[in-house]
Amino acid sequence: MSEAWYADLPESEEDKLYRGSIEKIKGAVEQGLAFDEAAATVDVKDQALKDTIISDALKVILAELHFGKKKSLKALAKKLKVPEQRLLQARQEMLEDVEEAAIEKFRKESGGAGPVGNA
Secondary structure (H helix, E strand, C coil): CCCCCCCCCCCCHHHHHHHHHHHHHHHHHHCCCCHHHHHHCCCCCCHHHHHHHHHHHHHHHHHHHHHHCCCCHHHHHHHHCCCHHHHHHHHHHHHHHHHHHHHHHHHHHHCCCCCCCCC
16 A cells, blocks of 8 residues: 655654654553543643644544444443543534534535535
8 A cells, every 4th residue: 555645744843742642652552551641741841732642642542442443431441540521521522523524525526615515
Protein backbone atom coordinates (compact mmCIF):
# COMPACT_ATOMS: atom_id res chain seq x y z
CA MET A 1 0.00 0.00 0.00
CA SER A 2 1.46 3.39 -0.93
CA GLU A 3 1.82 6.22 1.53
CA ALA A 4 -0.58 9.14 1.55
CA TRP A 5 0.25 12.12 -0.68
CA TYR A 6 1.07 14.23 2.35
CA ALA A 7 3.53 11.76 3.89
CA ASP A 8 6.60 13.56 2.52
CA LEU A 9 5.49 17.09 3.39
CA PRO A 10 7.62 18.79 6.03
CA GLU A 11 6.24 18.68 9.56
CA SER A 12 6.28 21.72 11.80
CA GLU A 13 7.86 21.44 15.24
CA GLU A 14 4.36 21.62 16.74
CA ASP A 15 3.21 18.73 14.50
CA LYS A 16 6.21 16.65 15.59
CA LEU A 17 5.55 17.43 19.25
CA TYR A 18 1.87 16.60 18.82
CA ARG A 19 2.44 13.27 17.09
CA GLY A 20 5.30 12.28 19.36
CA SER A 21 3.31 13.09 22.48
CA ILE A 22 0.33 11.03 21.36
CA GLU A 23 2.64 8.09 20.61
CA LYS A 24 4.28 8.52 24.02
CA ILE A 25 0.91 8.39 25.78
CA LYS A 26 -0.19 5.35 23.76
CA GLY A 27 3.09 3.58 24.53
CA ALA A 28 2.83 4.30 28.24
CA VAL A 29 -0.75 2.96 28.30
CA GLU A 30 0.42 -0.17 26.47
CA GLN A 31 3.06 -0.60 29.20
CA GLY A 32 0.30 -0.58 31.82
CA LEU A 33 0.11 3.01 33.03
CA ALA A 34 -3.29 4.52 33.71
CA PHE A 35 -4.30 7.07 31.07
CA ASP A 36 -3.79 10.10 33.33
CA GLU A 37 -0.40 8.79 34.47
CA ALA A 38 0.58 8.32 30.82
CA ALA A 39 -0.67 11.81 29.95
CA ALA A 40 1.41 13.27 32.79
CA THR A 41 4.58 12.04 31.05
CA VAL A 42 4.04 14.53 28.21
CA ASP A 43 6.23 17.61 28.54
CA VAL A 44 4.48 20.39 26.62
CA LYS A 45 4.76 23.97 27.84
CA ASP A 46 1.75 25.35 25.91
CA GLN A 47 -1.20 24.31 28.10
CA ALA A 48 -3.76 24.62 25.27
CA LEU A 49 -1.67 22.34 23.05
CA LYS A 50 -1.13 19.91 25.94
CA ASP A 51 -4.89 19.78 26.60
CA THR A 52 -5.54 19.08 22.90
CA ILE A 53 -2.90 16.34 22.84
CA ILE A 54 -4.37 14.63 25.90
CA SER A 55 -7.92 14.86 24.55
CA ASP A 56 -6.87 13.57 21.13
CA ALA A 57 -4.76 10.77 22.63
CA LEU A 58 -7.79 9.50 24.52
CA LYS A 59 -9.81 9.60 21.30
CA VAL A 60 -7.10 7.72 19.40
CA ILE A 61 -6.94 5.02 22.07
CA LEU A 62 -10.74 4.86 22.12
CA ALA A 63 -10.86 4.52 18.34
CA GLU A 64 -8.22 1.79 18.26
CA LEU A 65 -9.44 -0.28 21.20
CA HIS A 66 -13.19 0.33 21.32
CA PHE A 67 -14.07 0.76 17.67
CA GLY A 68 -11.15 -1.17 16.19
CA LYS A 69 -10.74 -4.07 18.61
CA LYS A 70 -14.33 -4.05 19.95
CA LYS A 71 -13.26 -3.63 23.58
CA SER A 72 -16.24 -2.55 25.70
CA LEU A 73 -16.25 0.91 27.24
CA LYS A 74 -16.48 -0.68 30.67
CA ALA A 75 -13.35 -2.80 30.04
CA LEU A 76 -11.53 0.14 28.48
CA ALA A 77 -12.41 2.40 31.43
CA LYS A 78 -10.99 -0.24 33.77
CA LYS A 79 -7.79 -0.61 31.71
CA LEU A 80 -7.25 3.15 31.45
CA LYS A 81 -8.42 3.80 35.02
CA VAL A 82 -10.79 6.55 33.89
CA PRO A 83 -14.52 6.92 34.53
CA GLU A 84 -16.67 5.32 31.86
CA GLN A 85 -18.48 8.67 31.54
CA ARG A 86 -15.21 10.25 30.35
CA LEU A 87 -15.02 7.68 27.55
CA LEU A 88 -18.66 8.27 26.65
CA GLN A 89 -17.95 11.99 26.38
CA ALA A 90 -14.85 11.39 24.23
CA ARG A 91 -16.85 9.04 21.98
CA GLN A 92 -19.58 11.67 21.58
CA GLU A 93 -16.98 14.31 20.68
CA MET A 94 -15.50 11.94 18.09
CA LEU A 95 -18.90 11.35 16.50
CA GLU A 96 -19.56 15.10 16.39
CA ASP A 97 -16.14 15.65 14.77
CA VAL A 98 -16.95 13.05 12.12
CA GLU A 99 -20.33 14.64 11.46
CA GLU A 100 -18.79 18.10 11.08
CA ALA A 101 -16.10 16.76 8.74
CA ALA A 102 -18.70 14.99 6.62
CA ILE A 103 -20.82 18.14 6.35
CA GLU A 104 -17.77 20.23 5.42
CA LYS A 105 -16.74 17.70 2.79
CA PHE A 106 -20.26 17.66 1.34
CA ARG A 107 -20.32 21.44 1.15
CA LYS A 108 -16.94 21.59 -0.58
CA GLU A 109 -17.88 18.89 -3.07
CA SER A 110 -21.34 20.30 -3.79
CA GLY A 111 -20.06 23.86 -4.12
CA GLY A 112 -22.62 25.26 -1.74
CA ALA A 113 -23.09 26.15 1.86
CA GLY A 114 -26.80 25.46 2.05
CA PRO A 115 -28.53 23.59 4.84
CA VAL A 116 -27.70 19.97 5.46
CA GLY A 117 -29.89 17.46 7.24
CA ASN A 118 -33.20 18.38 8.79
CA ALA A 119 -32.73 22.14 8.51
